[in-house]
Structures are given as C-alpha cells and as structure tokens.
Amino acid sequence: MADQNSNPALTYDRIKLNVGGKLFETTVSTLRSGGPDSLLAALSNRPFHRDSNPIFIDRDPEIFSVLLSLLRSNRLPSAALRRFSIQELTDEALFYGVESRLRSASSPSPLSGIDASIVDTVRPAADAVPSTFSAAEDGSLWIAHGGQISLYDSYLSYSTAVRTHLDDITSICRVWPDIAAIGSESSSGLHFYNLSSGHYTGSVHWTDPSDPRLYKARVSAVAHSPDLVFAAFDCPHKENGVIVIDKSTLQVSSELTRQSGTAAKNTVAGKLRWLPATGLVLGSTVTSGAFGYSGYIRIWDPRSKTIVWETNEPGSGRSSRFGDPFADVDVDIDDLTLFKICSKSGDLAMADLRSLGEDPWVYITDTNPSMRDTSYAGNSVVLHCYQRQVFVGKDGGLEVWSGEKGLNGTVSSRRQIPESQDQSHEVFLRRNYVDKVENAERGIIKRIEGGGERLFVSREDMEGIEVWESSHYSGAVSVS
Missing domain, CATH: 2.130.10.10 (YVTN repeat-like/Quinoprotein amine dehydrogenase)
Structure with a gap:
C-alpha cells in the first residue's frame, strides 16, 4: 500500500489554514459545506497533502473561528452575538461566501x-x-x-x-x-x-x-x-x-x-x-x-x-x-x-x-x-x-x-x-x-x-x- 506522504499529488482529507496568524485545522468536507461557490470551497480544491504548508488568509481569526463552528454544526456559538455584531459576522461571511449559511443559522425559529x-x-x-x-x-x-x-x-x-x-x-x-x-x-x-x-x-x-x-x-x-x-x-x-x-x-x-x-x-x-x-x-x-x-x-x-x-x-x-x-x-x-x-x-x-x-x-x-x-x-x-x-x-x-x-x-x-x-x-x-x-x-x-x-x-x-x-x-x- 502506497504511503500518502510519498505522493504529493495525493490529496489529504484534512486541511490547515492560517487566518490572521492563527492556525486552524479542519476537513475538506467542512469547508465545502459552505457551498460550491464559496471561497472556502475553492481553497479546498487546491492540491495539498499531509505536509502542505497552511493556506494563509489575511482576515480576523476570531470571527473565522465563529464561521468555522457554523460550518461544523450549522449553529452559531452561543457567545458569538455577544462578542461580535451581526454586521461584523455578515461582512466576514460575505468574504468567505458563506453568507447564506449565516443567514439561515441566525434567522429566528418559526414564530410560535x-x-x-x-x-x-x-x-x-x-x-x-x-x-x-x-x-x-x-x-x-x-x-x-x-x-x-x-x-x-x-x-x-x-x-x-x-x-x-x-x-x-x-x-x-x-x-x-x-x-x-x-x-x-x-x-x-x-x-x-x-x-x-x-x-x-x-x-x-x-x-x-x-x-x-x-x-x-x-x-x-x-x-x-x-x-x-x-x-x-x-x-x-x-x-x-x-x-x-x-x-x-x-x-x-x-x-x-x-x-x-x-x-x-x-x-x-x-x-x-x-x-x-x-x-x-x-x-x-x-x-x-x-x-x-x-x-x-x-x-x-x-x-x-x-x-x-x-x-x-x-x-x-x-x-x-x-x-x-x-x-x-x-x-x-x-x-x-x-x-x-x-x-x-x-x-x-x-x-x-x-x-x-x-x-x-x-x-x-x-x-x-x-x-x-x-x-x-x-x-x-x-x-x-x-x-x-x-x-x-x-x-x-x-x-x-x-x-x-x-x-x-x-x-x-x-x-x-x-x-x-x-x-x-x-x-x-x-x-x-x-x-x-x-x-x-x-x-x-x-x-x-x-x-x-x-x-x-x-x-x-x-x-x-x-x-x-x-x-x-x-x-x-x-x-x-
């Protein structure tokens, strides 16, 4: 069985990101859950392997952490709206192309x-x-x-x-x-x-x-x-x-x-x-x-x-x-x-x-x-x-x-x-x-x-x- 590390063209399911100097590691499927037209989905399509250098994104790492949690669970963390305004979250979500996921997660439940x-x-x-x-x-x-x-x-x-x-x-x-x-x-x-x-x-x-x-x-x-x-x-x-x-x-x-x-x-x-x-x-x-x-x-x-x-x-x-x-x-x-x-x-x-x-x-x-x-x-x-x-x-x-x-x-x-x-x-x-x-x-x-x-x-x-x-x-x- 071939070693994945011996073939740099063979992709790896996990991906590393450096957002504003803070390292994140997640899965390709999580990034792609934002939608095929999102920036994160485009980044996940780049060839990489286990030892690839993290992809650098010059954005706010704290808000990215909130959006990554959103992609993983389809919910905003309970403290997110206390730390950031919805406008701050929206601006970052638009940059990454996941604004529809944010809108869905932050919308109220059916009114009862x-x-x-x-x-x-x-x-x-x-x-x-x-x-x-x-x-x-x-x-x-x-x-x-x-x-x-x-x-x-x-x-x-x-x-x-x-x-x-x-x-x-x-x-x-x-x-x-x-x-x-x-x-x-x-x-x-x-x-x-x-x-x-x-x-x-x-x-x-x-x-x-x-x-x-x-x-x-x-x-x-x-x-x-x-x-x-x-x-x-x-x-x-x-x-x-x-x-x-x-x-x-x-x-x-x-x-x-x-x-x-x-x-x-x-x-x-x-x-x-x-x-x-x-x-x-x-x-x-x-x-x-x-x-x-x-x-x-x-x-x-x-x-x-x-x-x-x-x-x-x-x-x-x-x-x-x-x-x-x-x-x-x-x-x-x-x-x-x-x-x-x-x-x-x-x-x-x-x-x-x-x-x-x-x-x-x-x-x-x-x-x-x-x-x-x-x-x-x-x-x-x-x-x-x-x-x-x-x-x-x-x-x-x-x-x-x-x-x-x-x-x-x-x-x-x-x-x-x-x-x-x-x-x-x-x-x-x-x-x-x-x-x-x-x-x-x-x-x-x-x-x-x-x-x-x-x-x-x-x-x-x-x-x-x-x-x-x-x-x-x-x-x-x-x-x-």
Missing part, C-alpha cells in the same frame, strides 16, 4: 406566539420614542421617530436614517420594497420617500375644487395592493374619506368613500387592510368616550366603489353581545377571518369573511378554564393577526390565541355545535400569556406587527421597539 419572548429592543439612533413602525416579510424594520425613519435590515442591524420634511410621522406603509408612504397628524397629505436613496418622490393631497371644505386633509391609515394605494384622509372639520391612488402615477384615481364625520359611525378609518384573496378593502375605527367604545367595520369593493358589508357597534349593527362593543379589529388575510376584541369582557370573536351576515360573530372559548381573564378593565387594547395567530395587547400584557396543530401542520380549531340554533357556535382555541409579569410592567402596548419570524411591539413612552422571537429550543424540557 406561545413560546415567544423578548430577545432584543431596537432603538433608533436618536434614542427617540417611536411614533410608528413597519415590518417587512423578511423581518426587516422601519422605525419612524419624529420626522425621521431609521432602517434596520433582516438581521436588525442599523442601515441608515432618512430625514423627511415632516415634523412627525404617524402613518407608514411599504408600498414597494424601498418606497414608504407616510402621513402625519400635524401635516396634510400623503408623502412618498425612497428610503434606499433618501429621496422624496412625491405627495398626494385630498382635494375637490367643488367642495372648498376639503383642505389640509391629514392621513390616518394607509394600505396598498400591487397597483393601488388606499389612504384614509381626515379634514380639520371631520369630513373624511378613503382615497384610491394609482401607484404608477402617484395620482388620485378615485374616492372610495366620503363621510361627514358627524357621528361615531362616520369617523375616519383608523385601520385599512387590503384583502388579496378578494380584492376588497377593509376599514375600521374605534372611538372611546364617557359612554364607552363605539366604532364600525366596513368592507368596500374598490372596483365598484360600493360597500360590501358593514356593522356598527353600538348602533345599527346587531350583535349577540350587544352592550359589549369591540375595542379593536383585525383580519387574518390567509384564512379570511375577521377578529374583534370586546371592550368590556375582553372576549375574542371571529367571523368568516366569506359568509358575513347580520350577526356573523362566533365567540371563542379558551380550552383552559384557568386562563380565563376575569379582571379585564378595557383600558387599552391592541389586536393583530399574524401567521394564523391572534396577538392581543391588553394594557401592558400580551397574549396569543392559536389553534391546535394537526398531523399535517395546519392550524385547526374545535367547534361545539349547540343544541339550540339561536345560540352562537363556540370556537375552542388555545390561549396563552406570552409575556412575564416584568414584561407587562414595561408600559402600555400601542402597536403590534409581525415580520418574518418575529413579532414587534411598541409601548407608550418607551424608547425602541421590542423584538419577540420563539426559542430554537422551544421543544426542550428544562430540568433543574
């Missing part, structure tokens, strides 16, 4: 609200209290504070800040990957900015030459479809409407609705959602006064500019829980399910958007009676649907409602059909308090939004946005 916990707080460069924010499908984040927007990539690393001409920003919507539509409660108009270049691209104002009352209209909510932008405008004297804007021209194409604003059922929409499966637009608003909560939900067809369905609580809309109007509303666009949270009881109700009627609400019963919330005061409520989960912020507390997962991984719920058809069906879902007591004491929750496998939460008078993720070890049982 029941297992979610705070992993970070993203604070704008100016350490200001965020006025609003927007999360993207890749988990990146735009935070508005004052008249600025700070950008964070999918690693939540700070990218840049864009200064706008507004004094404050209270509405923000990603109408394209790099284009933000923004509005302010203190300035009129809807304004568009290219955040990758920092350039202002245009504005839209709600005007009507035949109606001089329409002036200085401010934006309260924004939504968009692939071709259109929908913006709710509110004039100083309360005349309001939802305006349809053509994305290609940034010009007003039509008015979806116009309301006088003289009553609760005619106030400006505080939320707008476009429903991709139907092409409809859902708007809702909630007002609170001495006599409690009141509000409306309306669904418009932007093609015919007609109301498809509406309800008012309290008011003309019938509800099996009359006297317990909703405090917030949101829609699961994947399941076409509308959710509301009741202002007095704190109960959650759902309605199938495909079969809406006079009273479509089905009230949800928790599968765990010990989790019933009997102390709800109805002071501040925020509702957000994301990835077939319903997140509810009640004052400072955060809870999640989710269905049971079947064998195929889909989320389902158990329905109890009552003997009397005059009673509402009950839907059984699992509810859990996401946060701990110390989390709830951080302040009143003002906004919840999902992005990628993360949940983002802002609180009243709190600097920064909380980042919630599920643990990589959520299935593990701790023994102490």
Whole structure:
C-alpha cells in the first residue's frame, strides 16, 4: 500500500489554514459545506497533502473561528452575538461566501406566539420614542421617530436614517420594497420617500375644487395592493374619506368613500387592510368616550366603489353581545377571518369573511378554564393577526390565541355545535400569556406587527421597539 506522504499529488482529507496568524485545522468536507461557490470551497480544491504548508488568509481569526463552528454544526456559538455584531459576522461571511449559511443559522425559529419572548429592543439612533413602525416579510424594520425613519435590515442591524420634511410621522406603509408612504397628524397629505436613496418622490393631497371644505386633509391609515394605494384622509372639520391612488402615477384615481364625520359611525378609518384573496378593502375605527367604545367595520369593493358589508357597534349593527362593543379589529388575510376584541369582557370573536351576515360573530372559548381573564378593565387594547395567530395587547400584557396543530401542520380549531340554533357556535382555541409579569410592567402596548419570524411591539413612552422571537429550543424540557 502506497504511503500518502510519498505522493504529493495525493490529496489529504484534512486541511490547515492560517487566518490572521492563527492556525486552524479542519476537513475538506467542512469547508465545502459552505457551498460550491464559496471561497472556502475553492481553497479546498487546491492540491495539498499531509505536509502542505497552511493556506494563509489575511482576515480576523476570531470571527473565522465563529464561521468555522457554523460550518461544523450549522449553529452559531452561543457567545458569538455577544462578542461580535451581526454586521461584523455578515461582512466576514460575505468574504468567505458563506453568507447564506449565516443567514439561515441566525434567522429566528418559526414564530410560535406561545413560546415567544423578548430577545432584543431596537432603538433608533436618536434614542427617540417611536411614533410608528413597519415590518417587512423578511423581518426587516422601519422605525419612524419624529420626522425621521431609521432602517434596520433582516438581521436588525442599523442601515441608515432618512430625514423627511415632516415634523412627525404617524402613518407608514411599504408600498414597494424601498418606497414608504407616510402621513402625519400635524401635516396634510400623503408623502412618498425612497428610503434606499433618501429621496422624496412625491405627495398626494385630498382635494375637490367643488367642495372648498376639503383642505389640509391629514392621513390616518394607509394600505396598498400591487397597483393601488388606499389612504384614509381626515379634514380639520371631520369630513373624511378613503382615497384610491394609482401607484404608477402617484395620482388620485378615485374616492372610495366620503363621510361627514358627524357621528361615531362616520369617523375616519383608523385601520385599512387590503384583502388579496378578494380584492376588497377593509376599514375600521374605534372611538372611546364617557359612554364607552363605539366604532364600525366596513368592507368596500374598490372596483365598484360600493360597500360590501358593514356593522356598527353600538348602533345599527346587531350583535349577540350587544352592550359589549369591540375595542379593536383585525383580519387574518390567509384564512379570511375577521377578529374583534370586546371592550368590556375582553372576549375574542371571529367571523368568516366569506359568509358575513347580520350577526356573523362566533365567540371563542379558551380550552383552559384557568386562563380565563376575569379582571379585564378595557383600558387599552391592541389586536393583530399574524401567521394564523391572534396577538392581543391588553394594557401592558400580551397574549396569543392559536389553534391546535394537526398531523399535517395546519392550524385547526374545535367547534361545539349547540343544541339550540339561536345560540352562537363556540370556537375552542388555545390561549396563552406570552409575556412575564416584568414584561407587562414595561408600559402600555400601542402597536403590534409581525415580520418574518418575529413579532414587534411598541409601548407608550418607551424608547425602541421590542423584538419577540420563539426559542430554537422551544421543544426542550428544562430540568433543574
């Protein structure tokens, strides 16, 4: 049998590297696991043998040690993100051509609200209290504070800040990957900015030459479809409407609705959602006064500019829980399910958007009676649907409602059909308090939004946005 050392052309499975003066020894298969197009794979293809001199790479040896551990185990060492920023790791991973492996290993686990916990707080460069924010499908984040927007990539690393001409920003919507539509409660108009270049691209104002009352209209909510932008405008004297804007021209194409604003059922929409499966637009608003909560939900067809369905609580809309109007509303666009949270009881109700009627609400019963919330005061409520989960912020507390997962991984719920058809069906879902007591004491929750496998939460008078993720070890049982 020939000796490997006697034949320098015969390759050896192990390879030595000298990175920044520090020696490493690993296997060819480990280096090639970074992908065929990576620098490390190219180095592993060089002819070498047992006595070959180490290959020298003039880079940081400490970060290379982290990346080598990543290639070996497909995980980042637990101390890596404490020693290095994600930007430092990303820069080195790009050099070696293993950035995709780093992204995969550093991405959060699939978001399970029941297992979610705070992993970070993203604070704008100016350490200001965020006025609003927007999360993207890749988990990146735009935070508005004052008249600025700070950008964070999918690693939540700070990218840049864009200064706008507004004094404050209270509405923000990603109408394209790099284009933000923004509005302010203190300035009129809807304004568009290219955040990758920092350039202002245009504005839209709600005007009507035949109606001089329409002036200085401010934006309260924004939504968009692939071709259109929908913006709710509110004039100083309360005349309001939802305006349809053509994305290609940034010009007003039509008015979806116009309301006088003289009553609760005619106030400006505080939320707008476009429903991709139907092409409809859902708007809702909630007002609170001495006599409690009141509000409306309306669904418009932007093609015919007609109301498809509406309800008012309290008011003309019938509800099996009359006297317990909703405090917030949101829609699961994947399941076409509308959710509301009741202002007095704190109960959650759902309605199938495909079969809406006079009273479509089905009230949800928790599968765990010990989790019933009997102390709800109805002071501040925020509702957000994301990835077939319903997140509810009640004052400072955060809870999640989710269905049971079947064998195929889909989320389902158990329905109890009552003997009397005059009673509402009950839907059984699992509810859990996401946060701990110390989390709830951080302040009143003002906004919840999902992005990628993360949940983002802002609180009243709190600097920064909380980042919630599920643990990589959520299935593990701790023994102490």
